[in-house]
Amino acid sequence: MQKLRVELGERSYSIVMDSNILSGLGRALERFEFSRKVALVSNPTVYGLFGKEITESLKGSGFDLLEVIIPDGEKYKSLSSAEMIYGELLKAKLDRRSCLIALGGGVIGDLTGYAASTYMRGIDFIQVPTTLLAQVDSSVGGKTGVNHSLGKNMIGTFWQPRLVWIDISTLKTLPPREFCSGLAEVIKYGVIWDREFFNMLEASREKILALDEVTLIEVIRRSCEIKAEVVSQDERESGLRAILNYGHTVGHAVETLTGYTRYLHGEAVAIGMHAAARLSNVLGLMDEKQVLRIKALIEACGLPTEVPANIRDEDVLSAMQLDKKTVSGTLRFVLPEKIGSVRIQADIRAEEIIKAIRD
Numbered sequence: 001m002q003k004l005r006v007e008l009g010e011r012s013y014s015i016v017m018d019s020n021i022l023s024g025l026g027r028a029l030e031r032f033e034f035s036r037k038v039a040l041v042s043n044p045t046v047y048g049l050f051g052k053e054i055t056e057s058l059k060g061s062g063f064d065l066l067e068v069i070i071p072d073g074e075k076y077k078s079l080s081s082a083e084m085i086y087g088e089l090l091k092a093k094l095d096r097r098s099c100l101i102a103l104g105g106g107v108i109g110d111l112t113g114y115a116a117s118t119y120m121r122g123i124d125f126i127q128v129p130t131t132l133l134a135q136v137d138s139s140v141g142g143k144t145g146v147n148h149s150l151g152k153n154m155i156g157t158f159w160q161p162r163l164v165w166i167d168i169s170t171l172k173t174l175p176p177r178e179f180c181s182g183l184a185e186v187i188k189y190g191v192i193w194d195r196e197f198f199n200m201l202e203a204s205r206e207k208i209l210a211l212d213e214v215t216l217i218e219v220i221r222r223s224c225e226i227k228a229e230v231v232s233q234d235e236r237e238s239g240l241r242a243i244l245n246y247g248h249t250v251g252h253a254v255e256t257l258t259g260y261t262r263y264l265h266g267e268a269v270a271i272g273m274h275a276a277a278r279l280s281n282v283l284g285l286m287d288e289k290q291v292l293r294i295k296a297l298i299e300a301c302g303l304p305t306e307v308p309a310n311i312r313d314e315d316v317l318s319a320m321q322l323d324k325k326t327v328s329g330t331l332r333f334v335l336p337e338k339i340g341s342v343r344i345q346a347d348i349r350a351e352e353i354i355k356a357i358r359d
Contacts, residue, residue, distance in 0.1 A: 086119055102127050
């Protein structure tokens with residue numbers, strides 16, 4: 001069992017990872033000063049796969065468990081779903097010392113964290129991520145939120161979990177498309193922070209796609225290390241943490257313009273990462289050879305790289321204005337200067353953005 005620490009003073013917490021550890025969650029939570037009433041939030045698919053093991057573990061450690069099941073899908077990452085969770089918690093009389101446990105992917109984790117941060121002005125929550133994307137990205141760092149029809153993650157809070165419990169065995173149940181979606185966030189860490197990690201991903205791609213456990217542990221651990229290091233330096237995205245949004249400016253626009261139904265989150269981010277790399281080349285910041293390396297790795301992992309032709313340029317530009325990195329109407333992009341290093345660039349002309357997206 002491997003452990004990492006996200007250092008945030010009194011809000012610090014551990015990330016624990018190994019295979020076949022879901023049954024140990026109850027024992028792990030016994031050391032926390034939670035009340036005995038806790039709630040498990042999941043969706044039907046994930047609960048059907050892992051719910052029995054988790055509930056038996058929690059009940060075996062003496063917890064009085066409420067189960068809240070949210071329908072599958074990004075469209076349920078909404079204020080109405082959060083309101084439904086509040087209602088279930090209130091009816092079951094969960095109090096300020098209760099805890100929420102998120103069992104699922106990024107949608108469940110973000111939604112549960114948001115509900116925890118706002119129920120009775122904030123209660124504890126635990127992340128048990130079951131997708132690669134959630135394990136390497138959304139479960140770590142304390143960003144919570146729900147979507148709005150006009151933009152993704154526009155309503156949210158910073159609320160750190162008390163523990164992240166990663167069982168890599170859950171990845172064996174993922175459809176290949178879901179697993180590949182998570183690889184987009186893994187590639188992101190190599191581009192923004194660690195050239196050697198990017199090189200390793202290129203060399204180990206076949207082992208990763210074959211779900212080799214030793215390789216996966218290495219990949220997940222390094223991804224979490226990078227995110228923990230960034231978050232520890234900038235918890236609330238006042239500066240450095242913004243680099244974690246590499247690929248997300250165009251990616252979120254694509255998700256919004258396709259109604260969150262055409263692409264998985266990681267697929268949209270993959271499109272955005274390639275677009276940002278090309279924009280960097282258009283601006284003379286990055287050579288074409290490195291752009292092609294980024295594109296090749298993205299495509300080798302089964303991910304898309306192009307903005308759909310049927311999305312209008314003006315709609316892409318308009319949707320990007322809702323990006324949270326926009327300040328006083330000025331859009332800021334996270335652009336790679338070379339693999340392993342990025343910068344935040346503002347004052348980019350619309351024609352340069354469109355050239356990068358469409359060339």
